[in-house]
Amino acid sequence: MTTLQTTTPARLLYLHIGSKEPQRQIDFYERLMDLSCTRYPDGSAVLLGPQRAVRLSPADRSGLLAAAFSLGNTEQLNRLRERLEHQGCATLDTQSPLLADGAFSIRDPQGRETLFGVPSELIEISREGMPGRLQHVVFQTTQLEAVIDFYVNTVGFSVSDNVVDPESGQLMVCFLRSDDEHHSLAFFRGSQDEWDHHCYETQEWNDIRDWGDRFAKEHITLFFGPGRHGPGNNLFFMVVDADRNRLEFSAELQTIPAGQEPGHWPQCEHTLNSWGRAWMRS
Numbered sequence: 001m002t003t004l005q006t007t008t009p010a011r012l013l014y015l016h017i018g019s020k021e022p023q024r025q026i027d028f029y030e031r032l033m034d035l036s037c038t039r040y041p042d043g044s045a046v047l048l049g050p051q052r053a054v055r056l057s058p059a060d061r062s063g064l065l066a067a068a069f070s071l072g073n074t075e076q077l078n079r080l081r082e083r084l085e086h087q088g089c090a091t092l093d094t095q096s097p098l099l100a101d102g103a104f105s106i107r108d109p110q111g112r113e114t115l116f117g118v119p120s121e122l123i124e125i126s127r128e129g130m131p132g133r134l135q136h137v138v139f140q141t142t143q144l145e146a147v148i149d150f151y152v153n154t155v156g157f158s159v160s161d162n163v164v165d166p167e168s169g170q171l172m173v174c175f176l177r178s179d180d181e182h183h184s185l186a187f188f189r190g191s192q193d194e195w196d197h198h199c200y201e202t203q204e205w206n207d208i209r210d211w212g213d214r215f216a217k218e219h220i221t222l223f224f225g226p227g228r229h230g231p232g233n234n235l236f237f238m239v240v241d242a243d244r245n246r247l248e249f250s251a252e253l254q255t256i257p258a259g260q261e262p263g264h265w266p267q268c269e270h271t272l273n274s275w276g277r278a279w280m281r282s
């Protein structure tokens with residue numbers, strides 16, 4: 001099986017976030033995430049920082065509009081597009097200030113938009129700030145099997161770990177990788193279809209401490225963690241942004257060699273946080 005990891009490795013590059021109160025979000029990401037903002041005439045904004053970026057658009061409802069993944073070069077991008085079309089997945093030309101010409105988008109069976117492209121010059125400029133590379137995005141879904149089938153068999157993600165209900169054997173969470181990192185995308189079975197969280201990978205445990213201290217100065221309390229996840233074995237904590245979207249900070253995320261069989265975990269608090277209490281989605 002041809003996978004993203006083996007033929008066209010992809011990394012999460014930026015998120016396109018919609019907000020009912022975009023200025024409040026701009027203030028949050030500038031002040032707390034070291035991003036600098038450029039506004040565009042259509043009311044949208046691009047926020048750029050060290051190894052992380054957000055595109056922000058005014059919207060009726062706050063949430064994620066799209067996630068953009070970067071490919072190593074144009075040849076790999078075109079190769080991925082050919083493979084997707086061969087698999088019967090429609091691709092659409094798309095333009096973004098953060099992607100070079102040739103970028104395209106796809107939609108999953110539930111309508112989530114994913115962009116693929118090569119980073120534009122704008123995003124390649126090095127910037128100052130605390131370490132935290134935008135690394136993964138996670139959703140809750142009412143159609144877990146259908147979306148996993150799409151991302152694995154059509155797009156080419158690889159399953160790193162499955163979490164299953166120990167009584168029913170039903171799949172509850174699936175962690176998917178698009179390069180050597182344990183996951184760049186994951187899905188939780190949920191009673192609603194919603195954006196679960198996104199994550200910034202730091203360099204070490206001390207960075208987690210420093211991010212925690214930064215949020216503490218603004219009296220933004222952690223709502224999950226600190227702890228260590230079972231799948232991925234990464235240290236983490238989570239907070240919320242100005243729209244109450246969930247952000248995670250992580251360190252020590254595992255890498256997984258191509259071809260490794262998926263791991264299996266029981267659905268329980270210890271799997272999601274081996275240090276203690278876990279946020280259990282329902």
Ligand SMILES: [Fe+2]
Binds near residue numbers: 199248
């Ligand atoms: Fe996460």
